[in-house]
Each structure stands twice: as structure tokens, then as C-alpha cells.
Amino acid sequence: MEDFDVFTNEIEYTKPVYKNILNKYVKDIPSTPSGPNYESGRKLMGVEYLADGQERQCAFYFSESASPTLRTLAVYRDEQLRNSDNKLNKITAYIKPIQDIIDANPVMSKDEEELLQLFSNDTETNEILNQYEYDDDLPLYKKYMRFGSENNIDNFFKILRELPKEWTIIQLTAPYNPNENLKPFVDYRTEIDCLYLTVLTNDYLDQDIGPLTIEIPANVTKGEEKPLFEELYSILDENYKTIDNAQFLNNKRLVQNYWSRREDIDLRMKSVINVMYKEWLGGWSSLLTGKLIDTKIRDRLINLVDTAIADWGFFKLTKKQKVLLYNLLEHSSVLSSQQIKSCIRKILTEHGNTDDVRTSLNTSDCENCNNEFKFLNELCLKCLSKCFEKVHKFTLVDGIKAFSQVALKIRDEWDDLKKAKRNPVILIVDEMLDTFPWETLPIINQQPVSRIENIHFLYMLYKIHEDSIVDGYFMAKADVGRYVINPEKNLERMELRMSSFVRYWCPTWGGHVGHAPPPERLLRELRAADVFLYCGHGDGGAGGAVGAGGAGGGSRAAVLLAGCGSVRLARPPARAPAAAAHHHLHVAACPLVLGMLWEVTDLEVDKAVSALLALAVPSDAPLAWRRVGKADWSRGVLDLNVEQRDPVPPERDMLRAMCRARGATNFIMIASSMVARGLPVKMPDE
Template identity: 60%
Template sequence: MEDFDIFTDEINFMKPVYTNILHDFVKDVPATPSSANYQSAQRLLAEECLLENKEECEFHFSESVSAAVRSLAVYREDQHEITGADKIKLIAPFTNICDRVETKSLDKEDDLLNTILSEGVKTLKLRSNEEIPFHKKYMRFGPHNNVKNLLKILNELPKEWTIVQLTARYNPKENVKPFSEYRTDIDGIFLSILTNNYTDKPLTVLVPANVTKEGELPLFKELYSILEDNYNIIDKAQYLNNKRLIRNYWSRREDIDLRIKSVINVMDKDWLGGWCSMLTGKLSDSKLRDRIIHFVDSAISDWGFIKLTAKQKILLYNLMDCSPVLQSQQIKSCIRQILTENGNNEELRNVRNSIKCQSCSNEFRFPNELCIKCLSQCFEEIHKFTLVDGIKAFSQVALKFKDDDQWADLKKAKRGPVIIIVDEMLDTFPWESLPALNQQPISRIENIHFLYSLFKTHEESIKNGYFVTKSEIGRYVINPGQDLQRMQLRMESFIKYWCGKWEGRVAEPPAPGELLNYLTEADIFLYCGHGDGCGSVCVGSGIGAGAGRCVCLLSGCGSVRLSGGEGRAPPAGPHHHLHVAKCPCVVGMLWEVTDLEVDKVVSTLVALSVASEAPLDWRHVGKTKWSQGEIDVSVEQKPRTPPERNLLRAICRAKQATNFLMISTSIVARGLPIKIIDSNPPNSSV
């Protein structure tokens, strides 16, 4: 803290005191910091940098998510390096015991202890930080986590990727209360583009959240209310014993579906709106991208917007790129925010000081705290142009992209994969189900550190932005708890029909060590049962060996859900352990689901992405008695469904196998984008 005279009321300092404290905290961060405190400090620093338009902004945001998982990865890495007597390595990086032992005479016991420890430490051959591969070093906490290295990482990652981070605003309650007590108290999120089709530098915008309409719960409270009701409905389904209760069950399921649909509509129309454009993938056709830039630049020149910043132009490029799938009102609202809230903040503050307004303060932090009247007057003063005309100018450009025949290809243009880094506070939302995104290849990841680590681990297998794998070696575990009989019959009959060469366990848990072998030797691992099915192995030390190479498909309730620990313990999920073990991708469910509908989605997903020698397309197989373990292949031959070896796109298509929105919105992918190549069997559906 700054020094000051306690006998006066004058405090002289160059920067706000709390900013200096934050910088000192981050600079002096220990090797294993408290994840909650570390994340809060980084988020606050990021906000300050955004206010001051500093390039460190996105770096601090990148450090503010899933810090505890990094500690887990480092711990497991150290465990893996240690064998037998070398376990003293665990304490060596955190102590300098030899240097601290005084040379004065010691009693016999202390002298013996000193000898043992000294000899042990002296014989260690610890790798220095310089010798550790950079992707492992960056996972650790220290001065090497900086803006320069973040940009280095982003330049190394595949150019096909669009990487976006969603971060909740800082909330003081997170430092003193359990997650469950503040998880709905969010008033805004930061959208940070790390890599994108239109910029070579990261940028961030602030989007207000928790939009509330009269008579409705705030968005975050409504989502958690839906999930609680969904859990209760499914949990009590086993006790239904008459027709009236069964009818009531289906009625409540339909009501839950309507409510989740309403949440998605609010996210789409009233919350994100046109900012969905920041979550869309890169156009595969670079010529189409260049045409969009030229068209927007021409409009800027024609209308005379000479004071638009580089950030505003990039945001407009993205908005116009996505305009064919957005509604006109979403586009206009986003244009207004781009023009008034994402320009030169210093210039905005200077102009705002000359405007008198009863409802706004000159001491605002972010422009969205000002009323529309103030923003409009500031815009007109800066650009010598009315805000209405500005919105009209770019709305006309968007209309060209939406309706002009020469831009017809834009709506159906192929795009690269999107990887979203989602703050734990925001992870429960079904981002992939937003209308503008529901056909895009999207995957989630814990943070940029894990993304970079998985990329470097599997770099040789990544082609054109996708981890390329086969499906020849498949392993599965079906109904190990022996209490989902109909699910067992359905999925066992499907596996035998479509993936006959796969091996696994049915109606029994794997033998000790067997599940670990599945995860390390298979191309694809499928689990069908309660929960994630990997808990015992994930928590054990074996999974930390880092040998995982398989794509994991976990179809149980909440199999990739983040669950909060006691007190201030950070949320965690099984996919964390699987990513620590270097499994490239984990597909699973965000919340409770029912077996029949999930079986439809998962079997469709596998049938789309895995080549098969089966004589008949899975889509056309007779399934009248599927719940009895019987499938009918004596049906009319129809054209085969086009396969989809891009796993993320296959997930989009597989969601259509169920009519329940709570089921289709639950399935998400976490990790690297995946492509499953064919082995060209005789009757392959290629």
C-alpha cells in the first residue's frame, strides 16, 4: 500500500491504492495460490485494464478462470514424475530446506534428519523451469504468465479456431460466501475474443446480464430453478404407480421444456442479441471474409465515420458476418452499443463532462452505465452525426447481407470450430443452443492453459484445426449399477449392431485397473449409466499419468457438470481429471436426463460419426422393440444418412433425435475439436 502521513488527510499516490495492492498480489503469487482469491484479483485487474484500454486486459481475464484445475494439473504432473524414493521431489520446489538449516551444532536427532534431507535433496535431478516444456510451464503460476506469452500461445494455436472467453463480472460476495449463495447475482459478462477472423489482437466487450421482465424471475435464478425442478421430477419418476401420476409427470416435463426454451429466448433476444456474432466460427472461404471487410469499410467511408476505432470496426465486421441469422432488432441494438459504448472512452468522458443529465453521473466506470440520451449526445458531438443516422447506415449494410442474392452463400457458409472458455459462474447455461450458434461446431474448455496443453500434447494428431482419431478401438461400460435394465438392452443391442468389434462391460463394473486401461488404449470410450462412470478412476492417482488419448462419451446425468464443493471450494467436474490425463475431448450432459431420450441422442451421435459394417443405416432400423433389446433390419431399404465425422457437427445433428429440449440442450463437448476418420470397411456409410 502507498505510504502516507497518518496525521493528515492527504494521500499521495500515482494509482488507486487497491490497484497497486492487486498488482502486488498478482506479482507475488505463490506457486499454489488460493484459486478463489487469485481469480478475483485477476478479474478486478482485467476490469481496470479494460477501463484504461490496456492490452493486459484479456491476459488477466485468461488468468481469472479455473485456477484450481491448473493446480490439480501441476500436482498430478509432479506425481507422475515421482517414483519410489524420489517422492521428496514433491516438497523440493516449495522449500529450500538445505539453505535454511543452520550450520551451528545440532543434537544427534536433528543432525541425522539434516543429513537425510540434505543428501536426498542434493541427489535430486529436478528440472528447472527452463527445462520444462513451455505448455507445462505456462500451466504453473509465475511471472512467465504474462501478456507476451499469451500472445505467443495464441499465435501457435491452429488458425482455424475461433477462441472466445465468457467471464462474469467481479462480485465481492465470492470472497466470503459459498458459490451457491452468489451464483445468481451477476449483472454483466465480459466477452473476450482471443482469436478471430477479423483481428490479430484480443479484445473485450461488456454485455449486461440477468435481464428481467415484469412477472419473471431474473435469468440466472430461473435457470437454477428449472434445473432443481427437473431434478425433482426425474428423481421421483420411479415412484409413479398410476395413470394420473404418469400424466402429471409428462405434463411437468413439457412445462420444464417450455421454461428452458424461454431462458434460451431471453439469452438470445434480450441478453446477448447481436453479440452472438462474437461466438461464430471463422469463415472457411477467405474471399468471403475479405468481401465483408471491403463492404463494411466502404460503408464507413461513404457515411463519413472517420472517428470509429479499430475495435469498433472489428465488432462491426463480426456483426455483419453473422447478420443473416440475426433478427433486425438484435442487429440495430448491437450497432447502437458498438457505436456508443465501445469507442474511445477518454474522448467519451471529456464530452460527457459538458453534458447536464439528472439521471447519469460523471463518475461512470463503463459507458453502458450512461442513459441513451447521454450516449446519443456524446456520439453526435464526437462524430458530428446523429446516432439514429449511424444505426440506419449500418442497418442498411446488414440488410444487404441478409436479403441480397449476392450474399446468399453467407448464411450457409462453412465455418471453423469455435472453442469457448466459460467462467465457472456461467458454465450452466446452454450457450451452444442459441439460435445463431446451434448448427456451429462448438466446444468448451477450462481455460487457455488447458487448451494450449492439450494442443501441444496432441499436436501431431491435429490437422486443419481438428484432432484426428479413428474408431477401430472402442471400449464401453453399460449399466454397471444393474438398475437401468431397458437402457442396457437398448445400448447393448446398438453397440453389437453398429460397433460389433468394440469391447467392454455390460451389467457389471470394470475390474480394478480395467477402466484406466480403457481410457488409455481406446480411440473412443462410451459410458452409459448413472453419473460420469469415471469417478473412482478420476480421483485416483492412476488417471493423472497423462496417457489418455481417447474421446470420452459419458451419457449419464450431469456427467460433465460443474459441481460446487463445500464452502469456497471451486466447482469441479470429471472432465477436469480427464483433461489433466490428456484425454482430448469429453462429451456429456450438463444436468439430469432420462435414459430413453439420451439413448436416442447418443446412438445417433455414434452412428453419425463412427463408420460401421452394419447393413442398414441406424436411422432406418426398426426400433419398435428396441427397449427389449431387439432391432428390426427387415425393413425397406432407404438412402443412407450422410455421415458426419466432425464430432462437434455430429452433436448438432444428433440433438434432433429427441423432441425434449431439456435433453438436446444438455449435451456439450469439452476439449479439442474432433474428427473421426474412417477405416473404410466394406459397407461403410462414407
Template identity: 60%
Template sequence: MEDFDIFTNEINYTKPLYTNILNKFVKEVPVAPFSANYESARKLQAEECLKDNDDLTCAFHLSEAVSSSVRTLAAYRDEQIKIGNDKLHMIKSHIKPVQEILKMNTGTQNETELLDLPIDLDKITKILKKYEISDDEPLHKTYLKFTPENNVDDFQKILKELPKEWTIVQLTTPYNPNENLKPLNDYRTEIDSIYITVLTNDYLDDSVGPFTVVVPANVVKEGEKPLFTELYSLLEDNYKTIENAQLLNNKRLVRNYWSRREDIDLRMKSVINTMDRAWLGGWGCLLTGRLQDPKWRDRVREIVDSTITDWGFIRLTKKQRVLLYNLIESSPQLSSTQIKTCLRKILTENGNPDDVREVLDTSDCIHCTVEFNLLTELCVKCLANSFKSIHHFSLVDGIKAFSQAATLVGQSDEWADLKKAKRHPVILIVDEMLDTFPWECLPLLNTHPVSRMENLHFIYYLYKVHEKNIVDGYYLSKADEGRYVINPEKNLSRMERRMVSFVQYWCPQWSGTVGEPAAPEDSDFFLYCGHGDGGQLSAPAPPAPAPPALLAGCGSCRVARRAPRAPPAVSAHHYHIATSPIVIGMLWEVTDLEVDKVVTSLLSLCVPSTAPVPWDQVGKARWGDGQLDTNVEKKSDFKPEPLLLSAVARARRSTSYVMIASSVVARGIPVRVVEGTGGS
């Protein structure tokens, strides 16, 4: 974007100055903007919309505010492909502006002199017509770029077009000006709230679309470390412990190593517990997937609507209703305190600000003023008084009414099966500043099929690319022909023996390389077992198109930032750009034996096999030597899991270490592994 003078007549001074600057920025955004500035501007725009009670536009701006650098990479790759397919593409792109001037036939004197156009315009027009570039690109490609197609209308169109089975929720950090002033290690802990934006949900319809709630973050008890500080601290300790493991040379050091591992594991349990109870609380209900059986949804609607009618909640907004539906539906897995705290916020802080302004009297309050933007700016007393004036009964009674409904759903026998009811997949769009947290391990989500994606743009891109192979919200993928790269750096010998013995036993039809790097070839599935994601070897690089991939190395799915304002990067970005539907990997440093347990458990659940004994019942006393004992008695029936995200959730249970289980994430769209048919 070119510099502009903020003191010119182009600024409308009837609105706040920075709002106009933001509007100018997002309307004149360059083709490939600097991602950090672009995302900051979009967050500020979203916050302005939130203040104006405009949830739809707020959600649109927040959707633009995450992982924009990946969109630039995708646009660059698309341009390189065009150049590769058409050697004149670059020339045509430079000719295009001339064509537009000729078509308009309104070029200025300076433009005409600059182009040095000949007198016979008809002749030159005919010549240039041979080099026209077609702009007829599908929306899933143009929406990836920074074009006029990135607007609220297309945003809504995309959400309606995506599979109805998907629940899509975005977690975003607020704008922080210190990102321009401080080192990354300092400002990454300065997060006091997050925006939870529900883009698709079982209770949303044409009358109520995407909405955002503000949830306090970094909430801890007195004397404890702030949550972000503790997470980064324990990950640093985890890295040092694993890195120094190779130096252990006596029993005392070995005992100390295992003691540190146990301590780190307990600390991660505490982080997850704090996320669940002191941070998200009842708002975790917004992250759950749609119930497969619609009768549960209808019953939840009925009990909430009956409570609203019976108690006479005369001015609840549609957004408040949807929030209540989600909370009551999740009440069997929430504590009474979580439910009541969330109810108070739903009934007050998420109401209609205009209704509150009509009845608000702050004359006796030393904390609040009449002028406010968000209801969260008001104290509990003023909110309670406003609620009573609007609904004609106290906030305590209002909370009691829905608490009774929650108790009925959570404890009565007729609702007992709700807690175990199967759900459709959840796709979390996680802000890069929040991506390190193990969201999938929250109690409300740890049995759900959950994946992460960079942004809505890539969800839609992968959906449209694979649309023909998506049935009931799942991409159908074969796993008959797999490729693998195991121990390419030749320094994980026990891992090599374990993984080779597994592959030969469970999927002998797969092929690959052991002890040397190799790029993945065309296949149904790709497995990498080694250090990191393999990028340090310049291989494996995802082919085009790329298959589903499992990268079993330390930090193989970690979002890394090399500098305070440098775009974050993760191997999954390149796989998604190459149209891989899903990539599974690790968020941080892990140990090979425990990861081998998770990886083999995952593959044995989702990859069909003719092996005589289920993998979980195979004897593994000498697995590190590459030897398996199949002369065992079958203990129970084996239940495969063709839904890849559900298999990931089950595979996490194969290790007793929380640090290992919580490191495993899936990035992509939901995948169902089918036998012999479907897939690409």
C-alpha cells in the same frame, strides 16, 4: 503468499491502494494458490485494465481468472509422474535452493549458517551437480503452472500459435465480493453482466488483438424471474421430477409426470429464448466460428468499410470495426431490434473514451459527471451527443447507415447462402459461474461445431500434446477399437438392452463390460453408459493417455461445487489432465431412453460402420427389449459426420425434448474421426 504490511514504504501511494495490493498479489503468487482468491484478484486486475482501455492486458488477466484449480491438479500430477520416474526427485527439489545459493555465491551470513556449508565450496558444488533438476520444460507445461511465464507476451505467443481455424471466446462473470460472504446458492444469482472476451477471430490481426465487451446479464421483463434464478429453479424441478419417477404407481401420477416434463421443457425453451433475445442480443455474433470460405469474410469487410467511408465515420476504433464486421456477418440470423441495439452500443459504448472526454459536456445532464472510467457509465443522451460531436452527424443516422448494410446482407439474394455457409469450430472458455447455461443451443450456435474448455492454458496444453495429430484444426482420431462400460450398477436394464444391441449392430469390433464396473483400457474411443460419470464406482478412471470419451449419464459433464469457495470439479478435468482430447457428457439429470437416442445417433454419425442399414432407419419398435428390425427399406442416403462436434450438433436433433438436447456438451478440442489411419 505471505502476509505483508500495507502501510510500509513498499506501497506506491500515487495510485489507488487496492491496485498496488493486486499487483503485489499477482507478482508474488504462490506455486499452488488458493484458486478462489487468485481468480478474484485476476478479475479485479482485468477490470482495472478495462477502465484504462487496455484490452490486451484485460484479456490476459481474464484468461488467468478461470478454472485455476485444474491447473493446480495438472501441476500436482506432473510432479507425481516425475517422482514416479525418479525416486530422487523430491531430494533434488530440496537441494535446488542450496545449489542456487552456491551459484550466486552471495549467500548472507544467516543463509550460510543455516545451511551449515563446508569450507570447500568447490567440492560440495561438484557433489550437488549430480542432483541437478532440469528446468527446461516446454511452454505448454510451464504455462499451466503459476510462474513468470504467465505473462502478456507469452499469452500473445500462444494465441498466434494455435490453429487459425479455431475461434476462441471466453465468457466471464465480474468480480463479486459477496463470494466471500454469502452461501453459493445466494451469490450465484447475483450476476448483472458478463465479459465476452474474443481471443481469436476471423477479423483479428496484428493491429487489433483480443478485446472484451461488457454485456448486461439477468435482463428480464417485469414480472419474470431473473434468468439465473429461473434456470436453477427449473433444474431443481427437473431433478425432483426424474428422481420421483420410480415412485409412480398409477395412471394419474404418470400423466402428472409427463405434464411436469413438458412444463420443464417449455421453461428451458424460454431460458434459451431470453438468453438470445433479451440478454445477448446482437452480441451473440461474437460467439460464431470462422467461415470456411474466405470470400464471405472479404465481402463483409468490403461492405462495412464502404459504409464507413461513404458516411465519413472518421474516428471509429479498430475494435469498433471488428465488432461491426462480426455483427454484419451474423445479420441474417438476427432480428432488426437486436442489430440496432447492438449497433448503438458499438458506436457509442465501445468507442475511444479519450475522444468522448474531449467533447463531453455534462453540464445539462443530471445522470452523468465528467469523471468516468467506462463509457457504459454514461447515459444514452450524453453518448449520443458525444457521437455527434465526434463524427458530425447524429447517432440515429449512424445506426441507420449500418442497418442498411445489415438489411442488404440479411435479405438480398446475393447473400442468401451466407446463412448456411459452413464454419470452423468454436471453443468457448466458460466461467464456472456460467457453465450451467446451454450456450450451444443459442440460435446462432445450434448448428455450429462448438466445444467448451476450462481455460486457454488447457487449450494450449492439449494442442501441443496432440500437435502431430492435428490437421486443419482437427485432432485425427480413429474409432476402430472402442471400449465400453454399460450399466455397471445393474439397475438400468432397458438402457442396457438398448445400448448393447446398438454396439453389437453398429460397432461389433468394440469390446467392454456389461453389468460391472471396469476402468477403460487403451483404445481409440471410450463409451460409458450408466449413472453419473462412473466416478462413484471408482471406475472408470481415465488412463494416461486417455482417448476421446462419451459419458452418457446424468450430470456426467456438470461442473459441481461442494462449498461456496471450494474449487469446482467435473470428470472432464481429469480426462483432460490425462490428455484426452475431448469428453462428451450431460450438464444435468436426463432420462435414459432420450439420452440413448442422442448417444446412438452421435456414434452412428461419427463412427464408421459396415452395418447394412443406417442407424436412423433401423426399426426400433422393440428396442427396449434389445431387438432391432433391419428388414426395412432404405428411405434416403446416409450422410456420416466425421467431425465430432458437428455430429454432436446433429445428434441433439434426435430427441424432441429440449431438456435432453440442451444438456449435451462437448469439452475439449475439435476431433475428426478417421478410418484406419491417424490418431494416437
């Protein structure tokens, strides 16, 4: 027993060396917590740090809350691969830790020395094991995937600094809901009263002002309108029933009713997107956009806004308020006046210095407000306005007017900003928010946008493919193409359409039409391909093949899964975590997976998918795909004897190509279903 420490009032016991060794393999087993519980705990901690104004800690804990179960899958698969490559890995992994403990305890009792001889009394075994060295120097991207000491704020910021400077990385987090433990998923999935939007990297963030988070309350409905979440799931249920019942249409009246319902569903989804943009996110949608490629425009905007701040005497604005204003005013030309003014008001009142507000707050005349608030948005507008006036020495109305004038100047005079190109956006979307079609919001629907499960997977994919990433894009190849079309042999017209497209546009590709390859063959083709196309029902078993095959970090394919719900998160019963095919593909280091969020119909999807590939993949075809006559496409017949018109410019950026390909269908339900998951990818020029 150690001496009693009078300063700490504690007694420390020194355990015998052999107990330290045995305990090591109890305590140091890689932690694999319950994903849903880990997620809930990290969300709660993030909110607490946000209430205390500790934005960096908030961003870190929110990042830890995103898809934690998938990290366990990645760690488990990595251990499987290491053990399969080195049969002695499990044994040699014990050598160095034991030796470290022994070396750290040079003075041992006689009993301990005799006991430890159990580890070294076999000379022949020792000689064999000494030939192997235990490699515990894992790269950071593997360590950070695990639930250990490496998951800390310092490494979190190290990763953000290391990722390509071109990326804008945004995380959308749903709040913790205790009903997740009590209700079925279909019941609590609509019980979301707000979301947290965290800007991890952005044009206007730097080392002085790191990630920032804002809380966006859920949309308030009017009259008999359904809440936004209820309406979205109602649309998807109706969409599924309508498409599923299409096989039973046997007369003209039923067919007319089918198309009428499809049009109604389309209009309702258009309304959902409109409400998301105009009423729910409002001006905060400006935070979802990518960095300007022309940095001179950004610098000019900063100078204009800073001049307005100095001229009006906004000396008490926080750095967070300035960053929010830069982003908002940059998009003056695409946001409505109401969106801009409402957001300016919130920036000036709800995102100011909390201590200044507490000092100037007088609640004697207000029944609803008190000094016990956690967030400034808990105070009423009247109290916030009075606090603003005391802090800044002029009225809130004047403050809104000042920046509204800046917005008007940008809208009327900055034509180059309206047309400016932007770098990619990476969205980390909470599993509870993943069903929403974020990419089709008007403010970003022409920008390159991709989703990723969490910062851990984004960093992993970046490090694995780092040598192939230039200016924020994975520079892909298109030498090897593989496809599987209609493996279940029950989509005859789709088979004729897509097989004729592949023969015309990608004649060197190989694949399977009308039958499914064995899983091991599918796995080999996924590994070998630069581009992999699947057309059929669901995801075609691509995720299952990769998961069962134990594919490592060698995949380089851009995978396009053109089936119903092919990249949808599926929820097993109870509180099990969500799962999807792209999870397995990302674990296998596949850089990009494109697919559908919900049920779709084959003709419209064929139009969009063929348009996407024709824009992104180089071809020696005589005519641009858009110019090819398709009157008999459903019979597999292409008409090349058409009038020559202006050439169709290609789009080698697959995310931008997806934006253009959405316009190939007239159905919003089809266009908004298409999403990309993974890294931004560019195809080679011809």
C-alpha cells in the same frame, strides 16, 4: 553491508550465501494460491484494465481468473508423475540451484566455505549424484500451467499465436461478487448483473487489434418474470425432482402428470434459450460464431463495411468498433432487425474512443451523467448521442441507418453467407456461467462448439496432441472401442438398448455390461481406447479412476459419458472450487469428453448418444442406424427388414455430429444438456 545508494534512498543488504540457498526453497516453492481468491483478484484487475482501455491486459487477467484450482491439480499430478518415474528427482532437483548460487558468489568468507562443505563433504554421495542431471527445462505449456513468472502477457500472446488459426476462442467471465465470501453458493449463484465476453481469436482480429472485451448487462425482466439466472436454476431443480420421483409413479393419473410436468419444463427451458439469444446477448451473440472456412466471403464483407465507413465519413471509428461491426453485419441474415439496430447503437456510442467522449461531453443539462464515469455505458443515451454527433458531425440515427442498410443488403443478396461452413469455436466458460446451454443458442447450434476450462488447459492439450492435429482438429482413431453399460444393474431397458446398439454398430468393441470393472481395469481401458462409452448413472467413476490412477499424458480417447450430470460442475460446501469428472480426464490429456450438464432420462439420451456415435464412428453395419427399425429396441430387438431409403451421410466431426444428434430427441432438456469439453475431434473415414 553494501554502500548507501544516495539516488534510491535505500540500503541493500547482501545475505550470506547459505541464507540465499535456504531461502530459495522457501520463496521458490511452486505457488499454489487459493483458487477462489486468485480468481477474484484477477477478475478485479481485469475490470480495472478494461476501464482504462487496456484491452490486452484485461484479456490476460480474465484468462488467469478461469478455473485456477484445476491448474493446481494439474501441477500436483505432474510432480507426482515426475517423482514416480525418477526416484531421485526430489534430490537431484536441489543440485543445480545450489550450484548456481555458489557459482554466483565466487568470493565467500571462511565461515561460509566451511558451512557449504556440508553439501559436498561426502565424496561417494557426490559421485552418485553427479551421474544425474536436473532437467529444469520444462516446456512452456507446463510452465504456463504454474503460477509463476511465466504467466505474463507476452507468453499469453505467444500462446494465442501458436494455437491453430482455425479456432475462434471466446471467454465468458462473470464479474466478481463479494457475497461469494459471505453467502452459500445457492444464494449468490443468481447474483450476476453482467458478463464479460472476451474475443481472444476471431476472423477479424490481427496483431494490431488483439483480444477485445465487451460488458453485457444482465437481462432486465418485466413484470413478474423471474430473472434469467433464477429461472434457469428453478427449471433444473424442478427437472431433478420430476425425474427423481418418476420411480414412484404407480397409476395412470401420476404418469400423465409426470409427462405434463416434463413438457412444462421443456417449454420453460426453450424460453430461457430464447431470452438468452434475443434479449440478453442480442446482437453480441454474433461474437460467438466460428471463422468462415471460405475466407473470400470474409474479405468481401470487410470491403463492403469499409466502403460504408468511408462513404459516410466515420473517420473516428476505433479498430474495436470496426471489428464489432464486421462480426455483427456478417450475421445479418440470422439476427433480427431489432437485434442489429440495438447492437449498432451500442457499438457506435458505448465502444467509441473514451477521450473523444470526455472532451465533447457536456453534463450541464443532465442530472445523471458526469465526467467521473469508468465505462461509456454508464452515460445516458441522450449524452452519448450528443457526443457522437460532435465527434462524427452527423446524428446517431444517421449512423445506425448507414449500417442498417449494409445489413439489409447482406440479408437480401448474400445467399452464400447463409450456407457457409465455419471452423470450430472454443468456449472458455466461467464456472459461474457454466450451467447455461450456450451451444444451443440459435446462432451457433449447428456449428462445432466445444468448452474448455481455461487457455492453460487448451494449450496443454494442443501441445500434447500437436502431432495429431490437422486444420484445427484432433485426428482420432476408432480402432479400439471400450464401453461400460449399466454397471449398477438398475437400468434394464437402457442396458438392452445400448448393448444391442454396440453389438450392431461396433461389434469389435469390448466392454462390460451389467457390472462395473475394477478401478484399475477401468483405468487401463480408458488408456487403451480410441473411443470410450459409458452408459449409466452419473459419470461412472471415470474421473475418479483416472485421478486415483495417476494417468499421465498418454490418453487419446474420445470419452462419452451418457449419465445424469456427467460433465456438470459440482460444488462442495463452503467456497470450495467446482469439480467434475472431465477435469481429471483433461489432466490425463484426454482430448475430448462429451456428456450431460444436468439430469436426463435414459430413453431420450440413448437416442441422442446412439445417433452421435452412428454419425461419427465408421461401421460395417448393413443399414444406417437411423434406418434401423426400433419398435422393440427397449427389449434389445432391432428390425433390419425395413424399406431401403436414401443413405444417411456420416459426420466424422464429433462436434458437428453432436449438433445433429441433438435432433434425435424431441426434448429440449435432453438436447441442450449435451455438451463437449476439450479439443475438436474428427474420426477417420471408412
